[in-house]
Amino acid sequence: MTKQFMFDALRQAIDEEMEKDDSVFVLGEDIGHYGGSYKVTKDLHVKYGDLRILDTPIAENSFTGMAIGAAMTGLRPIVEGMNMSFLLLAFNQISNNAGMLRYTSGGNFAIPLVIRGPGGVGRQLGAEHSQRLEAYFQAIPGLKIVACSTPYNAKGLLKSAIRDNNPVILFEHVLLYNLQENLPDSEYFVPLDKAEIVREGNHVTIITYSRMRYHVIQAVDTLVKEGYDPEIIDLISLKPLDIETIVNSVVKTHNVIIVEECMKTGGIGAELIAQINDTCFDQLDAPIIRLSSQDIPTPYNGNLEKATVIHPYQIIDSVRRLCILKV
CATH class of the missing domain: 3.40.50.970 (Thiamin diphosphate (ThDP)-binding fold, Pyr/PP domains)
Known part of the structure; x- marks a missing residue:
């Protein structure tokens, strides 16, 4: 290594x-x-x-x-x-x-x-x-x-x-x-069509990808200390979506939060919601929560730029609201 x-x-x-x-x-x-x-x-x-x-x-x-x-x-x-x-x-x-x-x-x-x-x-x-x-x-x-x-x-x-x-x-x-x-020092490959289960859990499925993986991990570190048990899925493959891995997780947790840096309108999260509703709607205990960037051109100003994207505290608040009956 x-x-x-x-x-x-x-x-x-x-x-x-x-x-x-x-x-x-x-x-x-x-x-x-x-x-x-x-x-x-x-x-x-x-x-x-x-x-x-x-x-x-x-x-x-x-x-x-x-x-x-x-x-x-x-x-x-x-x-x-x-x-x-x-x-x-x-x-x-x-x-x-x-x-x-x-x-x-x-x-x-x-x-x-x-x-x-x-x-x-x-x-x-x-x-x-x-x-x-x-x-x-x-x-x-x-x-x-x-x-x-x-x-x-x-x-x-x-x-x-x-x-x-x-x-x-x-x-x-x-x-x-x-x-x-x-x-690894030896050769390896990662499949182009599979998601990664970053953390296994039972209370809520948090689906994310790219940089937002680390915002989710940071939020989950806090949530675990409070007694929550989130599952984290890094999509990796955005097309095709690994819907099998996602469905297996939803069947276990019955709650979904999507965290993305993409814009909300027409984003990856929108497609995810459609596919989850198509394949396992009856497994959901509550509507899917989608945390996406604001539908505006990203500002140059540093404080305004921060305000357009999702941060760990928003993920924490969403899990608390969604899973309040499960803790």
């Missing part, structure tokens, strides 16, 4: 897969000699050269389209978005090409493409650099979407995504790159 930062874990995943497979390459803005905005590709150009660690112009639509074309020919491109918000410029390529070509070609083309990079609400990055695009892309057929939350699952998910024959979007949170964790 070796202690690693999350950005190093991601770098190791890329390095290992590039070493094993000559068809894997990375492209994006400032990923070569500069090493990427968060140093995920630091020094890889020295080992693999400028044609496999490919610096691109500031033209997301062009280089994302180029990556999709490369995937159609049998290569395995990894697109790094300097900030995931910028990939809105490539929305057409991702939706109309990456997501659809396998289907519209009658299966003649596979699109083994990974799109990854930083997103989420940082610390005063402004509205255009604080967007959460997971809900934007969730509605697109043909995509797989995952969100890493620890160095361990970041590395395992990226390795699995690189080897998958479908387009995969990996969301990394801008505030989690400096997390540290002991990682």
Whole structure:
């Protein structure tokens, strides 16, 4: 076991897969000699050269389209978005090409493409650099979407995504790159379609993902001292949702709280509520509580920015209200 930062874990995943497979390459803005905005590709150009660690112009639509074309020919491109918000410029390529070509070609083309990079609400990055695009892309057929939350699952998910024959979007949170964790020295993979049960419990199922995992854990530390017994599920897979794991938990706890950084309107939480109601509504003792970010552009002002996202005290209050009869 070796202690690693999350950005190093991601770098190791890329390095290992590039070493094993000559068809894997990375492209994006400032990923070569500069090493990427968060140093995920630091020094890889020295080992693999400028044609496999490919610096691109500031033209997301062009280089994302180029990556999709490369995937159609049998290569395995990894697109790094300097900030995931910028990939809105490539929305057409991702939706109309990456997501659809396998289907519209009658299966003649596979699109083994990974799109990854930083997103989420940082610390005063402004509205255009604080967007959460997971809900934007969730509605697109043909995509797989995952969100890493620890160095361990970041590395395992990226390795699995690189080897998958479908387009995969990996969301990394801008505030989690400096997390540290002991990682196995041997090779491992994390499945792209499974949630993680972070903590088992009986009183309430708290479903979350990405950075909010740590707000939930902080809240649960307080709740356990008060006698509550929450179960924590980190979704990891945002598309497809691991509804089997979620249903098994709901059958046990009969209460659900969803904690997300995504916006409330049309967010991941909204889809979760729909699927839970479709599959196990009769198991619920109370309506599902959804704790989501405010439906406004993220303010630059630090205090206003904090007010737009969910904090541990809100999770604690919600559990107390929902589970008052169970303690």
